[in-house]
Amino acid sequence: MTPFQYVRAIDVAEAVRLIAADPSAKFIAGGTNLLDLMKEDVERPSRLIDISRLPLKTVEETPEKGLRIGALVPNADLAYHSLVAQRYPMLASAILAGASAQLRNMASTGGNLLQRTRCAYFYDTATPCNKRAAGTGCSAIGGLNRMHAILGTSEMCIAAHPSDMCVALTALDATVQVTGPGGERTIAMSDFHRLPGDTPQLETTLERNEIITAIALPPQGFAANYSYLKVRDRLSYAFALVSVAAGLNLEGGRITQARLALGSVAHKPWRDAAAEAALQGQVAGPAAFTRAADILLRGAKGFGHNDFKIDLAHRAVVRALTQAANGTPQSQSNKKIA
Amino acid sequence: MPIIEKLPLTLIINGVETKLSVAPWTTLLDLLRDRADLTGTKKGCDHGQCGACTVLLDGRRINSCLTLAVMQDGARVTTVEGLAVDGSLHPLQQAFIDHDAFQCGYCTSGQICSAVGLMAEGHATTADEIRELMSGNICRCGAYPNIVQAIQQAMAQS
Numbered sequence: 001m002t003p004f005q006y007v008r009a010i011d012v013a014e015a016v017r018l019i020a021a022d023p024s025a026k027f028i029a030g031g032t033n034l035l036d037l038m039k040e041d042v043e044r045p046s047r048l049i050d051i052s053r054l055p056l057k058t059v060e061e062t063p064e065k066g067l068r069i070g071a072l073v074p075n076a077d078l079a080y081h082s083l084v085a086q087r088y089p090m091l092a093s094a095i096l097a098g099a100s101a102q103l104r105n106m107a108s109t110g111g112n113l114l115q116r117t118r119c120a121y122f123y124d125t126a127t128p129c130n131k132r133a134a135g136t137g138c139s140a141i142g143g144l145n146r147m148h149a150i151l152g153t154s155e156m157c158i159a160a161h162p163s164d165m166c167v168a169l170t171a172l173d174a175t176v177q178v179t180g181p182g183g184e185r186t187i188a189m190s191d192f193h194r195l196p197g198d199t200p201q202l203e204t205t206l207e208r209n210e211i212i213t214a215i216a217l218p219p220q221g222f223a224a225n226y227s228y229l230k231v232r233d234r235l236s237y238a239f240a241l242v243s244v245a246a247g248l249n250l251e252g253g254r255i256t257q258a259r260l261a262l263g264s265v266a267h268k269p270w271r272d273a274a275a276e277a278a279l280q281g282q283v284a285g286p287a288a289f290t291r292a293a294d295i296l297l298r299g300a301k302g303f304g305h306n307d308f309k310i311d312l313a314h315r316a317v318v319r320a321l322t323q324a325a326n327g328t329p330q331s332q333s334n335k336k337i338a
Numbered sequence: 339m340p341i342i343e344k345l346p347l348t349l350i351i352n353g354v355e356t357k358l359s360v361a362p363w364t365t366l367l368d369l370l371r372d373r374a375d376l377t378g379t380k381k382g383c384d385h386g387q388c389g390a391c392t393v394l395l396d397g398r399r400i401n402s403c404l405t406l407a408v409m410q411d412g413a414r415v416t417t418v419e420g421l422a423v424d425g426s427l428h429p430l431q432q433a434f435i436d437h438d439a440f441q442c443g444y445c446t447s448g449q450i451c452s453a454v455g456l457m458a459e460g461h462a463t464t465a466d467e468i469r470e471l472m473s474g475n476i477c478r479c480g481a482y483p484n485i486v487q488a489i490q491q492a493m494a495q496s
Contacts, residue, residue: 006362100474236473
């Protein structure tokens with residue numbers, strides 16, 4: 001690691017002051033991704049501002065029967081929280097599909113949103129990468145791109161966002177609460193991450209001097225009919241090739257409301273209102289699910305090694321919707337896909 | 339660049355209060371091995387991918403390679419050296435011996451610390467669940483079936 005200074009923030013206001021005072025400082029909470037990137041010299045902050053002791057560690061019910069999740073709640077605590085397990089099992093399932101027990105014990109909710117892509121070229125400082133060093137080019141286009149994006153890519157970057165948690169948060173219409181020098185504001189989860197466009201170095205709409213304080217979930221949790229289906233190269237502890245978060249409300253076999261988000265296929269969790277609208281009012285079955293998958297994947301484009309992801313994603317969408325409709329969500333311990 | 343001072347820090351390592359001064363970039367893993375001379379905790383990948391560095395921090399299993407020592411000021415750290423009590427092996431240590439749950443042994447201290455954490459968490463009962471919740475510990479010798487049996491034995495005894 002490149003040497004850095006260390007300072008501990010005692011409250012949110014001080015954290016915001018400290019980050020504003022030093023343009024090359026970074027916040028550290030769980031540290032599981034940032035320290036990894038610092039060991040690779042991809043991240044070289046002059047100063048780390050330790051926010052891990054800020055009082056942002058509670059999960060509370062909101063007056064409108066949603067949940068407010070403190071940004072520093074560890075991933076494991078969130079997944080096993082009784083209210084999350086009961087009302088938002090899609091979120092619990094997505095969290096438990098990601099990383100390992102050790103990492104989930106350390107990694108924070110807010111940090112999960114800010115984790116960087118695992119594109120090998122982004123990690124390898126000896127190769128060009130527009131995300132790491134703007135204007136140097138994209139090594140993944142024409143390179144080894146099996147893990148890369150098929151939707152929303154640009155000529156500058158085809159990196160995929162690696163989070164599982166964020167896919168469920170997007171499907172659940174979560175919002176991100178942030179505090180900056182100008183006060184507090186709320187960002188919709190679907191607006192939080194950006195597509196690469198011409199500025200792949202900008203991954204979120206969080207301003208540099210802002211800190212995430214909480215994630216809020218609306219009351220609707222799709223607890224009866226949901227699935228989080230993650231397809232990867234080994235049974236556990238691997239990033240997704242494709243993942244699907246699906247949630248349905250059903251009445252007499254017809255879909256009254258649908259939520260659908262894809263992970264590891266784009267620079268952000270991928271959601272398309274038209275795919276969800278196409279499910280509404282339809283009989284829950286293969287015809288409607290196939291049509292939704294067609295819409296969700298319209299415009300998908302492979303880059304050689306990852307061409308298979310288009311078919312894989314299509315099938316995974318149909319399978320996850322089927323699991324959701326049947327009330328048989330994918331187990332995250334028995335990996336047989338039912 | 340400015341001179342960066344070492345920072346004072348107190349950790350309760352295996353029940354012993356330990357006062358040290360460390361550079362900010364010292365990981366908990368490097369502190370344990372290089373400063374506290376507790377080399378039971380292994381450095382495998384140093385990137386949180388293998389689990390060989392697993393220790394218990396305030397009773398929770400973590401990758402000691404991915405946390406800065408200075409961030410853990412005041413914490414209780416338990417390493418594999420701190421599991422035995424009065425010369426008696428921890429039931430998981432004995433179970434790993436009983437089931438020959440290792441070959442080269444490099445991952446073993448991480449496996450055992452991870453399994454202690456797993457049992458404390460209480461989310462695993464079936465073999466599938468043990469495998470899933472131990473997936474952060476890689477064994478390149480492939481002793482996995484025996485590791486699962488060892489953990490099942492320790493769970494049955496507890």
